[in-house]
Amino acid sequence: MTREEMLARLIAQARTEGGELITLRAVVEEASELGASRALDRLGLGDPSAQDDIDELRELLSAWRDAKASAWKAAVEWLVRGVLALLLVGIAVRLGVGDMLS
Incomplete structure (x- = not known):
C-alpha cells in the first residue's frame, strides 16, 4: 500500500468515525511523511544515494572553507612581511646605511 492510498483510507476512516484523535494523528503523520517525501523528490x-551526495557536498564545503581561511591567513602574513620589510628599508635609509656601504 502506497502512502497516498494509506492517507486516503485514513481520511475515509476519519469521515466515517467522526475523526477520533488516534485517526487524526495518523492522518497528520501520513500527510507529513508524504509531503516530506514529495519535497525531497x-x-x-x-x-x-542522496545521503552520500549530501555527505560529499558537506566535505567539499568544509574543504572550501578551510582553503579560504588558509588563503586569507597567507595573504595577511605576506602583507605584514611586506610592511615590515618596507619599514626596515625606511629605517636603513634614514640611518644612512646606503652611504656607509659605499
Whole structure:
C-alpha cells in the first residue's frame, strides 16, 4: 500500500468515525511523511544515494572553507612581511646605511 492510498483510507476512516484523535494523528503523520517525501523528490534528494551526495557536498564545503581561511591567513602574513620589510628599508635609509656601504 502506497502512502497516498494509506492517507486516503485514513481520511475515509476519519469521515466515517467522526475523526477520533488516534485517526487524526495518523492522518497528520501520513500527510507529513508524504509531503516530506514529495519535497525531497522535488529537490532531487529522494533516491537512496542522496545521503552520500549530501555527505560529499558537506566535505567539499568544509574543504572550501578551510582553503579560504588558509588563503586569507597567507595573504595577511605576506602583507605584514611586506610592511615590515618596507619599514626596515625606511629605517636603513634614514640611518644612512646606503652611504656607509659605499
